[in-house]
Amino acid sequence: MSVTGETKPTKIAQVRAFVVDLWYVLIRPSSVFGLGVLVLAGFVAGVIFWGGFNTALEITNTEKFCTGCHEMKDNVFAELKSTIHFSNRSGVRASCPDCHVPHNWTDKIARKMQASKEVWGHLFGTIDTRDKFRDHRKELALHEWARFKANDSLECRNCHSAQSMDITKQSPRASVAHQRFLFTGEKTCIDCHKGIAHQLPDMRGVPGC
Amino acid sequence: MIASPRILVLAALFAALSTSLLAQSVSTGLRGPTPLDQEGPAAQMTPLKNTAEKEVRNYPEQPAVIPHSTEGYQIDMNGNKCLSCHARARIAESLAPMISITHFMDRDGQFLATVSPRRFYCTGCHVPQHTATPR
Numbered sequence: 001m002s003v004t005g006e007t008k009p010t011k012i013a014q015v016r017a018f019v020v021d022l023w024y025v026l027i028r029p030s031s032v033f034g035l036g037v038l039v040l041a042g043f044v045a046g047v048i049f050w051g052g053f054n055t056a057l058e059i060t061n062t063e064k065f066c067t068g069c070h071e072m073k074d075n076v077f078a079e080l081k082s083t084i085h086f087s088n089r090s091g092v093r094a095s096c097p098d099c100h101v102p103h104n105w106t107d108k109i110a111r112k113m114q115a116s117k118e119v120w121g122h123l124f125g126t127i128d129t130r131d132k133f134r135d136h137r138k139e140l141a142l143h144e145w146a147r148f149k150a151n152d153s154l155e156c157r158n159c160h161s162a163q164s165m166d167i168t169k170q171s172p173r174a175s176v177a178h179q180r181f182l183f184t185g186e187k188t189c190i191d192c193h194k195g196i197a198h199q200l201p202d203m204r205g206v207p208g209c
Numbered sequence: 210m211i212a213s214p215r216i217l218v219l220a221a222l223f224a225a226l227s228t229s230l231l232a233q234s235v236s237t238g239l240r241g242p243t244p245l246d247q248e249g250p251a252a253q254m255t256p257l258k259n260t261a262e263k264e265v266r267n268y269p270e271q272p273a274v275i276p277h278s279t280e281g282y283q284i285d286m287n288g289n290k291c292l293s294c295h296a297r298a299r300i301a302e303s304l305a306p307m308i309s310i311t312h313f314m315d316r317d318g319q320f321l322a323t324v325s326p327r328r329f330y331c332t333g334c335h336v337p338q339h340t341a342t343p344r
Binding site: 082083084171172173176177192195196199200201202203 | 277280283293
């Protein structure tokens with residue numbers, strides 16, 4: 001009894017003492033290293049940390065990473081394969097992050113933080129069967145549509161620019177529709193182009209569909 | 210047993226006719242000049258016609274043909290991509306022709322508020338056109 005009673009407080013006290021020591025080391029100026037060494041070491045450590053952070057971020061921004069989970073591989077990625085964003089005449093294709101992760105840094109970090117919910121969903125098996133995925137498909141689609149609507153279909157426009165769009169080379173229907181709705185700003189890409197890369201959920205109650 | 214010249218002439222005529230018929234049936238038609246026991250080269254695939262022009266029907270009851278590409282259009286119990294332009298409530302914006310009012314009728318002739326389930330699968334009757342020239 002007495003042994004356990006003594007060791008428990010000592011361990012906590014040890015940790016406490018270490019933290020206090022560390023704090024005093026951190027708040028006092030260095031008496032061993034020169035300022036130049038500290039600055040240089042800090043700079044190098046910063047480069048390594050920042051590089052490592054961005055490399056890790058880029059690894060999570062690849063199709064290989066996305067399709068590492070069977071939820072993505074067997075549902076959304078399988079559906080993408082038959083669409084024009086995967087297979088087409090020119091061989092240029094979009095991968096998952098091209099459409100689902102904003103390209104500029106702040107928005108990307110914000111999206112990555114949101115995506116932590118997807119990790120949660122994977123760990124707790126929210127959509128780990130096809131049936132569960134189907135049940136959640138509308139909710140998931142509504143999130144993505146809302147995001148595209150809010151940022152004026154930014155991820156579409158990263159490749160498809162209205163300025164570079166030659167309407168004389170489009171089919172008459174597309175040409176008329178783009179002139180009426182896209183160029184006037186009345187609608188954004190996602191308003192009409194839903195379900196172009198993945199299958200549509202139950203569309204009852206979705207405006208314009 | 211000498212055959213009469215008349216029979217000989219008939220036989221020759223028959224032989225000539227049948228060979229020409231045979232030659233014709235082998236070298237014409239959809240399969241082309243490829244012999245029957247071989248597989249010929251596949252015909253070039255043609256792109257879908259992609260215009261906005263209405264096409265004249267060949268007979269009054271013909272389901273109107275689709276003058277544009279419908280590649281990737283989803284038609285299943287979740288949604289119907291055709292109806293996002295051709296539905297009654299959508300034509301003002303899309304300027305597309307509205308689906309015929311007969312499509313609101315069930316099989317007993319009763320009009321429903323929306324497209325009848327038996328008319329939901331558009332491509333069962335309406336088909337897009339390829340730019341192929343008939344041979």
